[in-house]
Amino acid sequence: MTTSGRIPLKQVWKMLERCAPGHEVVVREHNFLVTYNGLSYPSLPRGEHGKRQNPEIEKGHIRHLVRQLELDPDCAKRHLPQLR
């Protein structure tokens, strides 16, 4: 797996602020649970132990989160150019 396929988590939070206003994030033991408009993505990785301040998340997870929460893909790509 290449590191170019990863996105810092802080960028993901910024994207969600813009593209999913009103979304909620719950920190669980293994994953973040992200909910928006009655839909949920319960498996956003928290990162490896010891690297949880701003872990880098594989972009496939973010791509799938965008689809699961039915976000505007153009908005997501505008804020996360790595998804293009």
Add this chain to the structure above:
Amino acid sequence: MTRYPILFGFRDLVAGSGFVASIATEGRALLTDEGDDGFWMYGVNPGGIAGSGSTPVEAQTDFRQRYKSVLFDIASASRDFEQFKATVERFFHEVNKPTAKEWDAAVQEVREGKVYADWLLTGKADAPRHVEVVEVQEPEARVNALDEQPAIAA
């Protein structure tokens, strides 16, 4: 990008607050070859999980692990079995709609012979998908079960 429509069957025993639950899932996922980004397995139902790896088997293994981690998260957040069962059922039935469309298209590609995977069993694409969550009242060896072999849907 090659994509494979996958059928899977997972069997789990999960402990929570005052209960042990047996969870049997018959789900759907889309396995894709994304070149430099490796292989990805995206959930259709349950839709909220994805896994990756440098080989198809690694991606399936990571997907399986992420699925289990969500069950553990739900167990940790549930006050009793009823809440656990309801949350797992909601998790399973939340279909990832865009990925479901891709899954249907991938099934068509398999049927047309454009995609094949001799390393997988073949299953019926229209086989019912479901989740069964049962409280284990009397734990004994007969409640143990192995996962089903993943299959390509056709």
